[in-house]
Amino acid sequence: MKAFKHSGIYLSVMSALWPGVLMAEEGTDVGTINVQGQVLGGGMMVQDDSAKARSTVTKDALDKMPAAGNAIDKLKYTPGLNVNSNDASGLSGVDYSMRGMNSDQIGLSMDGIPINDSGNYNVYPNLLGDAENLQEIFVTQGASEVDGPHIGSSGGNIGLVTRRPAKEFGGFVKQTLGSNNLSKTFARLETGEYNGFSNWLSYSHTEAKKWRGEGRQYSDKFEMNSLYEDGNGNSSNLVMKYNRQDNTNYNTVSKAQFDEEGRDYDYSSTPQYNSNGQLTKYYKLHRNPFENFTLSFTQKLQLRDNLALTLQPYYYWGNGGSFSGQSASVLSSTSDKAGQYDLSNLTSNTYYRPSWTQTWRPGVTTRLKWDINEEHSLDIGYWYERARQLQTQPFISINPDGNPSQLWGKPGSGNQVQDANGRTVQGRNQYTVTPAQKIWLQDTWFVSPDWTLVAGLAYQHVERIGENRGSLYNAPENRRASYHEFLPNFSASYKVNQQNQLFYNLTRNMRTPPNYVLYNVGDSISTKPELSWNHELGWRFQQDQMLFSATLFYMRYSDRQVSTTNADGDYEMMNIGNVENKGLELELSGLLPHNFNYYASYTYTDSRQKDDLVTNGGKPLPTSGKDVTNVPNNLLNLTLGYDDGLYYGSISSKYVGAFYGDLTNDEKIGGRTVFDLAAGVHLPVDKKIVKSAALRFGISNLFDKAYLTSVRSTTFNAAPYDGVRASTPYYNVGEERTFSVSLEATF
Template sequence: MKRTHLSAAIAMACCMSVGVAMAQTANNDQTQGSQSAAGSQQRVNASSTSNTTTSNATERDVKQMSAVTVQGQSLSLGGGLMSVQTAPKAVSTITRDAIEKASPGSNFTQMIGTIPGVNAATDDVTGLANGHYSMRGYDSSDIGMTVNGAPITDTGSYSVYATEYGDSENMGDITVLQGIPDIDMPDSGASGGHIGWATIDPSHQGGVDFTQSIGSNDYRRTFVRLNTGDTGPVRSWISFSDNTANMWRGEGDLRVTKVDGKSVWTIDDNNSISASLQYSRQSNDEYAAVTKQQEEQLGYNWSYNDTWIPLNNLKGSALKTAATDDENYWALHTNPYKSYMFSMDGEFKLADSTHLSVIPYFWYGDGGGGGGGVAQESTSLINKYLYANVDLNGDGQITNSTKTNFSGGTVYAYSSALTYRPGVIIKANTDLGMDNSLEYGFWYERSRKSQAEDYGLVNPFTGQPDDIWLNSSYLLYPGGQIEQYYDEYTTTELKKGFVTDNWTPNDYWTFQAGLAYLYATRTGFAFDYPNSTTQTSTNFNNNWHRILPAVGVKYQLDERNQFYIGSGKTFRVPSNTAILLDSLAGVNNGAPEMTWNTDLGYRYYGDTISGSADVYHSNYFNKQEVGYTEQGSEFYTTIPHMDMRGFNGELSWKLAQNWTVYSSYTYTEATIRGNLDGGLGNAYDGGNGIYPTNGKTMPDTARNIGNLSLGYDDSRIWATLNGRVTSSLYGDYANTESVGGFTTFNFSAGYRFGDWGWMKKPYIKLNVTNLTDHEAYSYVYSATLLSKSTDATALAKYLYASAPEYGLLEPRAFVLTFGTSFQ
């Protein structure tokens, strides 16, 4: 195939196939797209997140930024762990330099672990088991997220599943706004900050990039990217990766396939269009979250049951006990999911003073999580929930189950979601003069989401579900309807208008003021136990709207020193689950989460030392948590007020010509103000009541986090040693259970060879995590209102208590990688 035809084919694939990727070739020219803010006189676009907060900069700002950035480019800012920033609020960026030295399967949650304010962890260092992160005490569902300018947080829960999004070879840079999202961000749930990352632009040089990795727990990864190079005004790349690993704890596998792509059409010097796609398909098993009691009694490597108890030779109570135990069989705890995202970015110069950016996108996701359940055999024609006219235990007959003579078996419980999410962001920037710039635009999105928990058949002899995706082999009622726990449908419409004015009256001062108006509507319906004799249902139509201001002031003393203060208001539209549960429970708790964030900071960029320091304060209102009605039904209650304050700092020191030191420190106080009303249920150990949370610390919030990294790079050999210290975490809101802090060390090293004929820039690298093989609870998987620890005995006498669950730090693991380009 001729190269021109190949480029057209890839461009069409990017525009029609839907998906996205993040890739980096060994070619240096590919990194230029992700560094457009460095020394460029153009404002940034979706191909870069570096200094993305200056997209509305004035002409004077752009010249100042160029001078400051050029000054910063002469430094080695922590080997890519730190970047020059100019926004009047807290911002940090991880660049390509750091990303290319990380383990190639790493997802974005692992990349941002050193950023001040961020606490990140993962169940598996391969990057194939998503990840967990929080920021300044806000959990991940309170943090906005974009890729190439398009939003990827779940439309209903605001969760982000990091494994879905791209390969590290394709990542350009990652920017974290620790407190105040930009006014123009497409966020409806970002009460606590924003994360954005971008894919690299295609290279001007054609060829093939290849990476092969092997590692602990039979980790195997193959990555291939085809670069068309320049084919007229269009250049493209498309990549494929196959990723597999055994789970380090318990039985099961991780299996993920990704296809990513990007095309850029350079119309002329002032106009361009890019198209990106990301596709991911995973059929993973799940890691079991553990309580402290489980870990202490069953060991650090405990997980779901690895032995299935065959059901065919059992009767009555013995059969019921076995079926209940088999609910925790590892093969039932699955996480199949497929998603793709297509986005475009049109950058157009409408006039000498006006620039237009148009980002349409479409996101699709289908999949969910599996578990176990117990159903009973029945020949009845009545639709009784979790009764079925099926031989569930494999004894060759259907026996009516009774209270005294149980007959049934284990079934596959599959909770899934199907999402269609189209939207568009349009914004323009008009220079009103050398000193004044106005950015304005709107965001519109209308998503549809179906959620259900269905039941499927399980082989009673082996414990394997007939279909982990549950496209067939359903558990059915006599009339042929699928047996479900719930069936829900939500349409969410988001409208946001925004305007920001940036004024730089001289070379020292920058004043920024912005205003956004967000209007959100959720409509739909929900059924509990649909088509059964106990069916309940509800319809809902809710809307929320808020005016969201933001202001910032920066004083640029000189090219080295900056001072700034910024403040902004954010709010979070209540999640799907909150709306659905409240509607089913007949409760009206429609108050959205809302935050006022304020940053006060200083930045210094010197010849050998650069650093930033930021103190912040956030007033956080109406944090949503689950409570119970008098009938024991779940609904969403709120923590009326939280007080978040702390310090974030980072420092880069060029120790010698080839040596760099990077450190970051995070101090966080996330204090609950007031007691939490958990509802007045009577179905849970005496019911929920008022929990004594006033003055307590938010669960899963480390008071102190420190990172220290020592790096060497002489352009041929490189090595990095990183240490991280994390303080203790509370597992419940009443602070009656905590897990201790821990320290970990990671090591990476590599060698860059010279060209070997048609093999260009081959390299080899080794990544080792948890060098000391330390064991620790790494994050809180599910926080409870009150733990069941002995410290909570007195409270547990009159308040419902349950054990928090945690993730565990993976033991020492290594990944060995070889990569090269063919041209």
């Protein structure tokens, strides 16, 4: 097997099997920044031999993007992805789609641990950490990893790789200022290496005004990474990240509101009341306080020359919530619909009612890699997680100035309304336990120096154990559901010559229904898991001066899950049947004379519903053959850059095609083209103290384009159909032109 240890085939297979682990091992120290001249496409594309579509954004590219953006913001030019954030602070909401899949259908991991919410699979910016502490971000657009720790992924994966500690003592500081009073202060201290131990510790504070409406965003982050290497292939790596935020939400808009009032429409800056006396659409109520902590420990043991074991326990804790209603909630002596409370002590009043969630999420992944002989390498693994979520909706009094008397809605905190018996009144009170496990076996067969075949099989089993503890609207009830599936995968890679590679892969994925199927009305608990088959056929052409890849993809998934509301306004899960996604991805990067470089990516996606939808009332809707909502057919990214080792600059354009807001395709949002500008200079420094320094500048939405970015709330039909009432889709709004400037130094 030693003959294959450092071959291209070996590295390609390792990259395909353990991308996060391999990249963490092979990543170079960046505690000191040494200018080496330009790289292909400014670091937006790297050479890759894996048997699947895969894109990587390197540290060089991350550094040159707007300084306050979060990790997902950095993927805005990646093929297959349509990324949109509420603002440039990196703290507010972020949404994205990939090959016709929404963000809650795509796996997201950080150093091998899952980041998607364990209940509804959403992704929140506060979970992503500081981008300054990332070594790289990789995307597998269609083929999921066999060892991926996900229960909500229909296909594909985004992986964040934390930078390794530097070998020398030092530090890094960065100050960013920008539009809308944006300010981010970041500092990292490196201890250097001592007897195999090396560490870094970082802190950041970010704040900004909302770019539309009133309100501010605040965030404090503490992160650390400790690494021990014994020089014999054994290592221990501990990564911890903590975030605490206090954000004010943005309001969504309908197409009609956007056309009439423009992109500045948001919550009111002054108190206003509806006909029922409720404080409505007031920005001081629409808050999103949250804190979270993640810990991962990776222990690698080289048991024999051909046998390696990796143990990775992890833990996630989250505590926070958001007020999402348009109006303050009314509570009176007659509000109890389920007979759970004695409200005789109450008079009619209005309250701040946040949807509060506490999460406790321990898990562990175990991997064993056995290089049997020169032809075969076997991977065996087991993943287990036991997530717990407590989801409540307390009623909190509102001060005369419109501020909640208590912002944090954690159970047991002050100012929460209690009934005559001293019980805290809840609009929702649910406790969910989700044990999940996966076991897998995968064989890599090095058929020849040019041919590599990989075949594997995973078995995944997930339970949802729900305890509805009783609320204003629901009596106590326990529910339980389980889901399990065998998930095979296969890939083949053929190296035609040094420049050309062909590959094909096929993967099976299961997306477990979200936790709220246990509590929705109707028969949501019988919702089947969403299953998908993902096919990819690709070609890569790679030279020192140019990289090119082309991938055809086809994904068919059954029992597509959509959350909706019934005639009474209660949430319910619906199965809209079969959906097909197919298309083409192209990616090109290279160098030009006189220190110029270029990068381009194009994605065509055809995402079609295959069945007509039948509403809860038994009424049919003409959805067969219609586009899936929020999926533009065309995405095109073009970047022209310059980098002479001292100065750099780039101008990028992103075209996003039109998309629909409803399943019957009655409401269409037009396409848009947005331009961004980035520039910077590496400053002369005294190497004795400051090892490197840079001044960076960026402008987003250079020509101040006004547009709607994506669908926030999908509806079945935006026009009436034979007794089926129309409902209005709502959208996120693209940010106005913004700028940022940052000064950084490495010591």
